[in-house]
Amino acid sequence: MDILDDLLSGVRARGAVFCRSVAEPPWAVRFDAPAPLALGTMLSGEAWLVPDGGRPLPVRQGDIVLTRGGTPFTAGDHPDTPPQIVVLDSERCYATADGPAAPRRDYRLGPRTYGFTADGSDLFVTAEYPMRGDVCERLLSALPELAVVPWQREFAPLLDLLAAEVAREEPGQQIILDRLLDMLLVRALRAWFARPDAAPPAGYRALGDPRIGLALxxxxxxxxxxxxxxxxxxxxxxxxAVFARRFTELVGSPPLAYLTEWRMTLAADLLRERGASVASVARRVGYADGFAFSNAFKRVRGVAPSTVLRARDVDSPAP
Incomplete structure (x- = not known):
């Protein structure tokens, strides 16, 4: 396990929602309620992505797009093309000329596919990840609201498989699509975090150091x-002394401070699990008693673990 493994441990695709948009210019599709993390790619043609309140970004064939935070965005052949279709989720969409309250036309052209024509030259595919928890938040906070990862040779085999599979409806199809999505996401994240202007999660770049990477x-x-x-x-x-200095230089915090922060991140998610208690979570993150754990949690997170437990019980009352 390493940092990216852990951050993605709660981000595995399970029944991920795919949307395949087929269009001929001029075209634009608005995604009104994307998940906290969404991945998109142009399988053919080129497009522009325009997040609400953000600047347009070009997307070329084979580029991978990562959006986070659930910010609505529009994909189209040009930044100024008004949306013709609004996608609410994998089962609901409407034409802007009609409005959401008007009688619906069926713009589904096939499995996971929307558009005005099945023969359009531009093919944009999106897939959404529902994400929850503090571990996932560490990953999301390291990404901009919209990131375009330029095409790389290693993307090509996965994109070819995605193009072949996304329009099918066969036994086991969702499993294949979910695993393709997982692999594309990891490849895209590695490519994004390798950029000199990226801000990867704490410790990510230190993985390249043989000794500090081992410690992490x-x-x-x-x-x-x-x-x-x-x-x-x-x-x-x-x-x-040398280890402590080198770790702090590469990771940005001393070894035990990093460990405590990571333990409290894990603990925040564990406390939200049904049946968890302060004592049980304390043991799972390396504390012999709940008192020492509670002090550390409150110091790092700003609230007592009992507060998280109470919020969990309010949000998910026992049956």
Missing amino acids: RLLHERPAGPWTVASLAAETGMSR
């Missing part, structure tokens, strides 16, 4: 372990 992997594999600066230094074959 150990912390993510065994976050509840009885780690000390000395034990981590020994695992990496470095002196305590």
Whole structure:
């Protein structure tokens, strides 16, 4: 396990919602309520993406688009083309000429496919990830609201498979699409975070250092372990002082501060699980008693873990 593995552990596609838009210029499709994380790509043709309140960005064939935060956006052949179709979700859309309250025309051309014509030259595919929790938030906060990742050779096999599979309706189809989406998402995130102007999650770039990368992997594999600066230094074959200095330089925080922050992120999600208690979560993130854990959680997160438990019970009352 490493940082990206952990951040994506709650982001696996399961029944991901796909939308395949077929059009001939001039065209524009508005996505009115996207999920917290959405991935899009032009399988053929070119387009512009215009997020509400943001600047238009060109999308060329094979580029991967990542949108986060649930901000509505419009995809079209030109930034000024008004939307002709508004997509609400995988089952609901309407033409802007009619409005949402008017009798609906059926713009579904096939499985997961919308448009005015099945023979359009431009083919834009989007897929949405429902995301919840503090671990996922660490990933989302490292992304801009709209990121366009230029085509790379390693995208090509996955995009070819996606083009072949997304319009089919066969047994096991959703599993194939979900796994393709997972692989495309990881490839796109790696490409985005490799940019010099990107701001990847804390510690991400340090994974490239053989010794500090090893320490980070150990912390993510065994976050509840009885780690000390000395034990981590020994695992990496470095002196305590050199390890602590190098870790802080590359990661941006001292080793045990990083570990505490990561433990509290995990704990915030664990506390929201049905049946969880302060004591049980404390043990799962490496604390011998609930009192020490509660103090650490409140210091890092600003609220007591009992507050998270109460909010969970209000949002999800027991049956």
